[in-house]
Amino acid sequence: MNLIDLKVNEFINEVDSNSPAPGGGSVSALAASLGVGLSRMVSHLTFNKKKFLELDEKIRTQYEDNFITLNNIKEELIPLIDKDTYAFNQIMNAFKMSKETDEDKQKRIEAIEKATLEAIKVPYEVARLSYKALELVEKMMTYGNKNAISDIGxxxxxLYAGLEGALLNVKINIGGLSDAEMVKVYQSSYETLLHEGKELKEKILEFVHSKL
Incomplete structure (x- = not known):
């Protein structure tokens, strides 16, 4: 059964076990998915409000477009909850491969490299999507239902937990890559996403606290 098909308490207990997966990567993807869902909830509570309906049509259209984009992001994030655990398991399987012959050893090395790269790509995608969602929330927060301002926060x-949590998983797996150029690319992207994501988070929270 997929993780996303579990009941909430079943998922929590699956994490609370002696198995290393699902771990921080899948939980980060779940956190980001919930962050998008909560952000969209605010929009659901905004659309029919008088203040929103009185806004300029261009503003309302852009807000609605961003709302749709957030849903697309959510639909991309949800499968990553399971993909992260699958990627981790592939690494474990690669390490268990035979080392009896030189050919076996080479196949094992290649399998580990391939699995490690996938275990980087999945959380990186979680971080990228989380950042994209934060950008949209920052654009939409001014027009959201003020009674749900804490939900924006x-x-x-x-979303930020999903972003930084996913990046921690990227960082821990980068050390397993032998391709130095690939390592540089992911390290640079890691720093950029972390820095800009933190700035967005602080800007949004500053706005939220100013309205409480």
Whole structure:
């Protein structure tokens, strides 16, 4: 059964076990998915409000477009909850491969490299999507239902948890790559996403606190 098909308490107990997966990567993807869901909830509570309906049509259209884009992001994030655990398991399987002959050893090395790269790509995608969602939340927060302002804040915190949590998984797996150029690319992207994501988070939370 896929993780996303588990009941909430089943998922929590699956994490709370002696198995290393699902771990921080899958939980980060879940956090980001919830962050998007909560951000969209605010929009659901905004659309029919008088203040929103009185806004300029261009503003309303852009807000609605961003709302749709957030849903697309959510739909991309949800499968990554399971993909992260699958990627981790592939690494474990690669390490268990035979080392009896030189050919076996080479196949094992190649399998580990391939699995490690996938275990980097999945959380990196979680981080990228989380950042993209934070950008949209920052654009939409001014027009959201003020009675749900705290939900904007919680959604932001969940998205940032997804972003930084995923990047921690990227960072820990980078050390397993033998391709120096690939390492540089991911390290640079890691630093950029982390820095810019933190700035967005702080900007959103500053706005939220100013309205409470």
């Amino acid at each position: 919680v959604g932001c915190l969940l």
